[in-house]
């Protein structure tokens with residue numbers, strides 16, 4: 001098989017180890033809802049979901065019905081929660097497949113109830129409270145009505161009560177305000193329902209950053225995404241230092257040197273001629289560009305890793321290729337290039353690439369395009 005030009009390596013050992021560490025930190029009695037939306041943050045939903053199921057996740061969180069159905073194909077018995085709002089015509093297949101739904105209003109509860117009743121199937125619900133994210137969830141003032149509706153409902157199973165932090169990595173005080181509001185909601189839920197025989201409804205709030213912030217934010221269940229993939233959210237409040245050495249990035253992103261050219265001083269490099277060689281230079285052409293999801297904005301001042309050395313990108317990133325200044329490196333076409341990842345001190349972290357591109361690691365990971373094949377190391381799951 002010919003060499004690949006741009007690919008991703010997904011280390012399933014690292015994934016398992018990250019989940020074990022998370023399990024150790026949150027305790028055996030808490031539930032872990034691993035978040036696998038957006039193709040498991042670009043890692044590949046099928047393989048990641050399979051591996052997480054084998055490694056003891058309690059539930060999987062997805063963005064929408066399509067993702068939920070894909071997870072059910074991997075492990076039909078595994079609890080799955082759609083974290084987003086569902087469209088009316090998505091309710092039926094979700095209920096059919098026993099995928100749990102997020103509800104943000106009494107109107108939605110009513111629609112789900114009607115649909116479930118017409119199918120004579122029970123629908124699992126996680127009720128969401130908006131405590132300051134301003135996206136999904138009902139307001140505290142509307143909670144009583146929703147709880148009353150759930151209480152009399154025949155076809156809705158009240159499986160969870162949750163909220164989402166908007167600024168856990170940057171604003172602990174605001175997060176505490178959100179948490180207080182959530183606790184007011186939790187009190188109402190407990191008053192109306194107590195703790196049910198199955199331990200539910202699960203109370204959950206913490207995403208990755210929230211999970212690092214305060215022990216009590218762990219509640220009954222946590223919803224980590226980024227941490228599962230071995231990355232720490234860029235926290236302004238230094239997270240407990242013991243996390244960093246315990247997590248390993250699951251994904252590395254590679255390409256190849258396709259050409260090495262010696263060019264004279266005054267050679268302009270790439271579109272727009274933003275870079276002109278100040279001296280004779282060995283220029284490498286790398287087989288990756290923004291068509292693979294490499295952020296065009298990371299070109300200026302960015303670098304790649306070749307044979308453990310940081311090599312600066314020169315000129316603009318193009319759709320399929322980018323140029324680098326090879327300096328004295330003794331390398332030939334075919335050589336592997338790390339766009340992200342690598343071993344030791346010089347490794348290029350997702351957070352660094354994100355900073356370089358003026359964005360966040362989540363966007364970098366989910367931006368790696370369909371053209372980039374994902375390869376799985378450490379045993380195939382599912």
Ligand SMILES: *Cc1c(COP(=O)(O)O)cnc(C)c1O
Nearest residue numbers: 035083164207208223224225226
């Ligand atoms: C994406 C998402 C998460 C996971 O967020 P991370 O910051 O990656 O841990 C948790 N909860 C909800 C509702 C989400 O949408």
